[in-house]
Amino acid sequence: MPKFAANLSMMYQEIDFMDRFAAAAADGFSAVEFLFPYGYVDVDIKSRLADAGLAQILFNCPPGDWNVGERGMASIPGREDEFKRSIDCALGYAQVLGNKRLHVMAGIILPEQDRARHRAVYLQNLSYAARQAAAHGITMLIEPINSRDIPGYFLNYQSEAHEICEEVGAANLKVQFDMYHCQIMEGDVTTRLRRHIAGIGHMQIAGVPDRHEPDLGELHYPYLFQQIDDLEYDGWIGCEYRPKGGTSEGLDWLRPWIGKKH
Template sequence: MPRFAANLSLLYQEVPFLERFHEAASDGFRGVEFLFPYDHPAQEIRTRLDDAGLTQVLFNGPAGDLAAGERGLAAIPGREAQFRDGIEIALDYADALGCRQLHVMAGCPDAAESPERCHATYLENLAYASGQASAHGVDILIEPINPRDFPRYFLTRQDQAHAIRQALGASNLKVQFDAYHCQIVEGDLAVKLRQYIASIGHVQVAGVPARHEPDTGEVNYPFLFRLLDELGYAGWIGCEYRPQSTTRAGLGWLKPWLRATAAK
């Protein structure tokens, strides 16, 4: 049965960040993910995880100046030193939190930048990150993201991501399959899952097109959850959506899956 992780950057915004761990556990989640941990000491987050009995599933490496619109550095020429410093910080957090997956964001290169140069930079940076992460027992994840939400984001398609993974050949480099982004860019979700499941390290869900609860919008998530079981997917499913009202009020979609898991 699927294992669901609450994304604490988007869910439970009714309470401060460090209180969201307890809220998620109270609602039956056993794993959590979030975007960035760096505003809080790693040991404080670890304490919240342990107190709530939660597994830290995933977080993002440092992504540059978010307030200025930066969304990662991996494919940005000239920022290699800053990227490497960020990987070191992220792996320190991963060790402290017991987290075995790190999402490395590609970024949004300037329109005047050469795509070929961005691609070469991306490969070089991912090779470095995968090598460093391997010594920590951490997988590096790359995620195709739709350009409607992130204009000029470098990585947008599943075939692009898997070609990069194959070109580098690092066993700990995997693809993060976000069904929300994939549906917007290319659709054909079930076919993509069947095609690429062996190289998918993490799955995320949200309703399309508004990024609300998974039981809203155009995607048949119960079908996809059953398909993931059929395909033998053993990872987590990250709930990375924006609740329409309060988080708890919108969790009706999740309760049957939690009951089924508890009955196993």
């Protein structure tokens, strides 16, 4: 049976971030993920996790200046030192919060920029990140993101992400398979799951096209959840969607899948 983690950056936005942990636990989740913890003290987050009986599954490494539109720096030439510091920062938080997955955002490339150069920097930085993370038993993730939500994002396609992981050759570098992004960019989600399952380190879901609850939109998630079980994926599935209304009120889609607490 799939295991679902609440994404606290997108869900429960009707309440303060630090109160979302208890809300997720009350709705039956036993794990959470979010985008970034860096605006909060790590031990304060750890306390909320402990009080709610939750496991922290995933968060992103620092992305650069998010407020001015930066979406990662792993593929950006000239920012290698800053990237290394960002990995150190993320690993520090992960050691306190206990999660074994970190997502490294690639960054944005402009049409006039040299993609081959960016790719070379990306491979170099990912190799560094994987080596640093391996010492702590942590898996680094890269995620293809659709070009509608983040125009110019360096990594858009599943096949390219898996090729990059193979080139880096680190056992603890995997792909984050977000079905929302995959459906928008490529479609044929089931075939891609089957083809790449060995290299997938985390999954995420949302309805397409509006990124609401997964029972809204063009993807038939009950079928996909059965496929995931058939593929014997034993990781977590992050619920990275924006509730159409209240978060708790929109969780009817989850009820059939909670045979045990998630």
